[in-house]
Amino acid sequence: MRLQSLSRLRPRPAGVIAVVALSVALGGTAAATGYHVLSGAQGAPVYAVYNDSGKSVPPTDNSFHTLATDTIPSAGNYWAVGKVSVSDSSSNPARALCTLTARSGSGAADFDTSVATVDAASGTNGSANQATIPLEVVHHFSGRGTIKLACQQNGTSGGGATLNYSYIKIIATKASSLSNRAVTH
Numbered sequence: 398m399r400l401q402s403l404s405r406l407r408p409r410p411a412g413v414i415a416v417v418a419l420s421v422a423l424g425g426t427a428a429a430t431g432y433h434v435l436s437g438a439q440g441a442p443v444y445a446v447y448n449d450s451g452k453s454v455p456p457t458d459n460s461f462h463t464l465a466t467d468t469i470p471s472a473g474n475y476w477a478v479g480k481v482s483v484s485d486s487s488s489n490p491a492r493a494l495c496t497l498t499a500r501s502g503s504g505a506a507d508f509d510t511s512v513a514t515v516d517a518a519s520g521t522n523g524s525a526n527q528a529t530i531p532l533e534v535v536h537h538f539s540g541r542g543t544i545k546l547a548c549q550q551n552g553t554s555g556g557g558a559t560l561n562y563s564y565i566k567i568i569a570t571k572a573s574s575l576s577n578r579a580v581t582h
Contacts, residue, residue, distance in 0.1 A: 444469060444569045451563030456487065459550050461496075467544040467567040475499065477569040479532040479546045484561045485515040491558035494551035497532035497567070501542030507577065509534045512551060515560065529564075535575045544569055 446467045454462060469475060479497040493513050500506040513528035532546065546567055550560050 441571050441573075443571075446567050448565040449563060451482075451561060451565060453559060453561045454550060456489070456550070456558055461547045461549045462562075463545050463547045464562050465546045465565045465567050467569050469499075469501070469538050469542045469544065469569060472501070472538050472540050474535070474537050474572045474575040475544075475569045476535050476572055476575065477533065477544045477567060479509075479534075479544075479567045480529060480564070481546060481548060481562050481566075482527055482529050482564040483513055483515050483548070484527040484563070485558045486518050486561060487558040488517050489558045490517045491515050491560055492551045493528070493530065493548050493560055493562075495530045495532060495546065495548040497534050497544065497546050499534045499536035499538070499542065499544045499569075501536075501538040501540050504539055507534050507536040515558070517558070535572075535577050537575065537577075 444467050446465050448465050452462060452464060464481060465479075467477070477497065477499060479495075481495055483493040483495075485491050491514075493515060494510065495512075496508050496510045498506050498508040509532040511530045511532055513530050515528050516526040518526060530548075534544070536542075536544075544567055546565060548560075548562055550558065
């Protein structure tokens with residue numbers, strides 16, 4: 398009887414592939430920019446994009462910059478996670494505001510937003526301080542769509558900071574169903 402109950406806990410091939418893809422993409426061993434599509438044994442595709450080399454934004458630029466876009470080729474329910482490392486190489490602290498937005502066609506979007514404060518560069522060599530911003534979103538795609546990770550410098554002190562965005566990742570996994578509910582108290 399006990400062996401039967403333990404056998405139900407055995408990982409399924411699609412789950413193992415999804416965990417491996419998530420671990421590799423969030424671990425960041427790849428170079429520059431890329432795109433991967435993995436298909437699980439049970440037909441659950443995983444779409445991942447990364448840009449490890451990133452982008453630098455000067456202190457005078459407070460606009461949103463799209464850092465990565467993951468294309469979802471067909472309709473379905475998806476869970477997506479995103480991550481970006483933000484560093485400040487200037488002598489002024491800064492805040493980074495990042496969003497992960499999922500949208501298909503002209504329909505409504507689902508999104509997640511996060512803010513991180515990045516301290517000014519420190520030490521005698523002016524080494525950059527860094528913060529990691531994690532994001533996640535679930536979305537029902539009615540057809541082809543995109544998931545975008547974008548960030549902006551959101552307020553500075555002392556005259557602005559140069560923010561560097563790197564190790565940018567988006568991973569989207571198709572799910573058989575999803576429930577997207579607001580939390581109520």
